[in-house]
Amino acid sequence: MIIGVPKEIKRDEYRVGILPVGVEELTLAGHRVLIEAGAGMGSGLTDDDYLQHGAEMLATAEELYGQAEMILKVKEPQPDERKLLRRGQIVFTYFHFAADRQLTEDVLNSGAFAVAYETLRDDRGRLPLLTPMSEVAGRMSIQEGAKYLERPQMGRGILLGGVPGVEPAHITILGGGIVGSNAGKIAAGFNASISILDVDMDRLRYLDDIMPPNVTVLVSDRHTIRAQLRQADLVIGSVLIPGARAPHLIARDDLKLMKPGSVIIDVAIDQGGCVATSRPTTHSDPTFIVDDVVHYCVTNMPGAVGRTSTFALCNVTLPWALRIANLGLVRAANEIPPIARAINAYAGEVTNRRVAEAFGLPYNPRFER
Ligand SMILES: NC(=O)c1ccc[n+]([C@@H]2O[C@H](COP(=O)([O-])OP(=O)(O)OC[C@H]3O[C@@H](n4cnc5c(N)ncnc54)[C@H](O)[C@@H]3O)[C@@H](O)[C@H]2O)c1
Numbered sequence: 001m002i003i004g005v006p007k008e009i010k011r012d013e014y015r016v017g018i019l020p021v022g023v024e025e026l027t028l029a030g031h032r033v034l035i036e037a038g039a040g041m042g043s044g045l046t047d048d049d050y051l052q053h054g055a056e057m058l059a060t061a062e063e064l065y066g067q068a069e070m071i072l073k074v075k076e077p078q079p080d081e082r083k084l085l086r087r088g089q090i091v092f093t094y095f096h097f098a099a100d101r102q103l104t105e106d107v108l109n110s111g112a113f114a115v116a117y118e119t120l121r122d123d124r125g126r127l128p129l130l131t132p133m134s135e136v137a138g139r140m141s142i143q144e145g146a147k148y149l150e151r152p153q154m155g156r157g158i159l160l161g162g163v164p165g166v167e168p169a170h171i172t173i174l175g176g177g178i179v180g181s182n183a184g185k186i187a188a189g190f191n192a193s194i195s196i197l198d199v200d201m202d203r204l205r206y207l208d209d210i211m212p213p214n215v216t217v218l219v220s221d222r223h224t225i226r227a228q229l230r231q232a233d234l235v236i237g238s239v240l241i242p243g244a245r246a247p248h249l250i251a252r253d254d255l256k257l258m259k260p261g262s263v264i265i266d267v268a269i270d271q272g273g274c275v276a277t278s279r280p281t282t283h284s285d286p287t288f289i290v291d292d293v294v295h296y297c298v299t300n301m302p303g304a305v306g307r308t309s310t311f312a313l314c315n316v317t318l319p320w321a322l323r324i325a326n327l328g329l330v331r332a333a334n335e336i337p338p339i340a341r342a343i344n345a346y347a348g349e350v351t352n353r354r355v356a357e358a359f360g361l362p363y364n365p366r367f368e369r
Contacts, residue, residue: 004064017313034055199220
């Protein structure tokens with residue numbers, strides 16, 4: 001198969017869809033890998049790194065989309081990229097169709113086969129191509145929180161770990177899933193005082209077993225959340241109800257309970273955010289202030305640490321890309337159910353029930369597993 005990896009063109013996106021080792025694995029398996037010149041630069045990977053491991057370099061996206069049978073990338077195709085998609089071309093990337101009708105219509109009209117990272121679900125119900133980005137965002141949330149608690153960034157002027165004789169910061173983490181547990185782990189290493197709140201008792205028991213003593217796990221209810229807001233210097237929003245908009249766990253009035261200069265990092269902003277006053281922001285203008293509380297609501301946090309995120313993402317996507325390249329998409333879908341579940345659009349038809357429902361489009365269950 002001819003596999004093409006374009007340079008990402010979405011704003012603030014520094015990741016790339018393949019590592020040099022991926023080029024080597026695919027070429028060893030008998031495939032050709034085309035890379036758009038400069039595709040890896042945002043992640044510190046040079047054209048030479050790819051050439052040395054068997055890639056062929058192309059100067060433009062037009063040439064790449066024109067030749068590749070499978071496009072391997074990171075973000076959903078942007079309007080200019082959608083014009084280049086061809087009927088029967090496999091596109092393996094994040095799509096998040098349900099959030100964007102125009103994207104859905106353009107991809108359907110192209111007749112391309114859309115294989116979405118975010119719906120590749122294994123037999124235990126896990127989403128292995130989403131997990132690494134939650135790990136990145138969770139760990140990064142503490143790093144960003146530490147930065148915005150600094151006074152020049154409009155924060156309270158608090159050092160997460162305190163010093164001998166001075167209290168550490170208190171961090172409240174709403175949701176103890178992948179993002180929340182990774183945030184908790186990093187915050188614990190900073191010596192902060194941490195509370196993780198969740199509604200899933202099994203999850204709380206598990207976190208209680210594995211977390212160090214400066215992490216307390218609590219049931220997430222209205223009273224506990226309000227008590228935490230009075231205490232918190234930093235709040236991490238990391239709840240998820242799969243397929244639904246994030247619940248507003250912090251109402252507008254609740255901000256008055258918080259200390260001036262405290263910081264909210266609403267990681268769940270990509271699902272609407274779990275704070276009533278949150279609105280999406282970008283890496284170039286990441287924060288805003290409401291009622292003296294700093295809000296950070298960047299929707300693509302992993303993009304800022306492109307190199308780490310590229311490695312984390314490609315580590316998990318390559319084995320699936322190899323399977324699709326080796327077997328062809330239809331045989332791969334027939335033999336490997338997670339790949340079947342990842343196919344959202346096939347030759348102009350919607351093959352994912354939720355996407356069809358989101359836009360009232362006809363659903364073709366040919367890949368239902
Ligand atoms: N902004 C970004 O760049 C970025 C990056 C990665 C992930 N995310 C988002 O972060 C969010 C969390 O992702 P995840 O992978 O950790 O999900 P997850 O499913 O692993 O964890 C979510 C947790 O929230 C808990 N929860 C549900 N309702 C709750 C409530 N009322 N109170 C407290 N906890 C509650 C669940 O029990 C679960 O443990 C998602 O919206 C995800 O899309 C954002």
